[in-house]
Amino acid sequence: MTAAPESVRLFQTHEMESLRRDRRLDPQVFRKLRNDLLKKFESDEAVSMKYPVAEGIELHSLNLYQRMDSEIDGATKLLFETESxxxxxxxxxxxxxxxxxLCVxxxxxxxxACDFCATGKMGIAKNLxxxxxxxxxxxxxxxxxxxxxxxxxxxxxxxxxxLHNEVNVTEAIELLTAPDHFARSPSTVLVSTVGVPAGMLRLAKRFPNLNLALSLHSADQTTREKxxxxxxxxxxxxxxxTIDEIQSIQDREFMIEYLMLRDVNDSTEDANRLIDWIGDLRVHVNLIPYNTIEASPHLHASPRPVIESFADILKASGLKTTVRYSLGNDIEAACGQLIRQENRQRAMQARRAESDSDSHVGFLDVRQVVDGLESQKNK
Ligand code: SF4
Known part of the structure; x- marks a missing residue:
């Protein structure tokens, strides 16, 4: 018989079971612990007091590094440090x-590597x-x-x-909706993608009640690629x-996300192109005001009246359309900058350590990842 590990993590099902057997615990104990933590979100202190047998179980895999609360609305940004x-x-x-x-x-x-996004400008990629x-x-x-x-x-x-981290995201949704874990309805979860057709279809088939969104941002191929x-x-x-096929599997509206960028995708012609592209798909269009980022000084937000008239054109054609108000504008810029600079430095240090010690922390250059995706696609 193999000895139970000294410390196990909450979502390591086999190790948890081994720990339970080793300590000869009632199977109900860990079930109740999961209920209290994952469904009721009781505090760590409450859980530790209630379940002294949980000693040695690591309840978290992330360290809360910084919390930023917006002073103008109800947004809170949480910066977590990962194990890497x-x-x-x-x-x-x-x-x-x-x-x-909660946006995760x-x-x-x-x-x-989207041009309008601070994360895409980080130049690295690693799955959580x-x-x-x-x-x-x-x-x-x-x-x-x-x-x-x-x-x-x-x-x-x-x-x-x-959908570039499809296996782990799918497993996370499984556990979010599993009765013995978070027990949430898939209809309370939304996955937004820039467009990975095969992955979108797989998700829709596996979770017919899951909400899906496409970050479209332009119905003109050349502009979209830019x-x-x-x-x-x-x-x-x-x-x-792909969306058409998904709608034959899912009986729900598909979300279309459309970031409003001045003189890039916000003209009357762009609105009409979007209407044509949507055709008879059952969708809800969200128009998103843009928050400028330092790394893309050439991109600007569409003025409010332009967004409103773009929305009016869509609505007049019968499309369900919402102009989203972005929350947390005051914390957005500070946070994006901080994460970008810190992560670039930390990735460089990790790469240096990697070449010194032969260990592999697994940070990839974005170009490598894109090339990898391309070759997978061509198989
Ligand atoms: S897919 Fe999302 S996170 Fe990635 S670069 Fe584009 S907008 Fe940013």
Whole structure:
């Protein structure tokens, strides 16, 4: 018989079971512990007091590095340090209706390299482990419980392209919806992608009630490729057909995200092109005001009246359209900059340590990742 490890992590099911057997514990103990932590988001102190047998179980895989609360609205940005020493962010959005949404990250950096995004400009990419994705939910849930709030929705719209980390993101959604873990409805979870057709289809088949969103940002192929380099991998026709196929599997509206960029994608012609591209897909269009980033001084936000008239054109054609108000504008810039600079430095140090010691921490240059995706696609 193999000895149980001295310390195990909450989401390591086999190791947890081995620990339970080793300590001859009632199987109900860990079930109750998971209920209290993952469904009720009780604090670590409460859990440790209630379950002294949990000694040796690591409840978290992320270290809360910094918390930034917006002074103008109900947004809180949480910067977490991963085991590899890099920073990721999660954002709690407290919406006026009383609902609370958590935006989680799925990667450190991102290979999609979108021109308008601070994460895409980091120049590195590394997948988060399933437990690192889930711990963002646990720690945010605990913060909200301390405020007597409930976490309503979870959106994969933070750092990273979720479908470049498909295995871990899928496993995270499995556990978020599993009755013996978080027991959430898939309809409270949304995955947003810049467009990985095969992965989108797999997710829709596996979770027919999951919400999916496409960050479209332009219905013109050339413009889209300019602002989303990964747009070269999937044509607009292919993306349209993919959503069409998803809608034969899922009985729900598909979200289209459209970032409003001045003189790039915000003209009347652009609006009409978008209407044509959508055709008879059942979608909800979210128009997103842009927050400028230092790394892309050539991109600017569309003025408010331009966004409003763009929305009016879509609405007049019968499309459900919402202009999203971005929350946390005051913490956005500071945080994006901090993470970008810190992570670039930390990745460089990790690479140096890697070449000195032969160890592999696994940070990839974005170009390597994009090339890798390309060769996978061509198989
Ligand atoms: S896919 Fe998302 S995280 Fe990645 S570069 Fe584009 S916008 Fe940024």
């Amino acid at each position: 020493g890099m920073l990721i962010e999660s954002v709690i959005l407290r919406i006026a209706t009383g609902r609370t949404t 990250s799925s990667q450190i950096g991102c290979a999609a 482990a399933t437990e690192e994705i889930l711990d963002q939910v646990v720690q945010a849930g605990q913060i909200l419980r301390g405020e007597d709030r409930r976490l309503s929705n979870i959106v994969f719209m933070g750092m990273g392209e979720p 602002i989303i380099p990964l747009g070269k991998k999937a044509s607009l026709t292919q993306l349209h057909d």
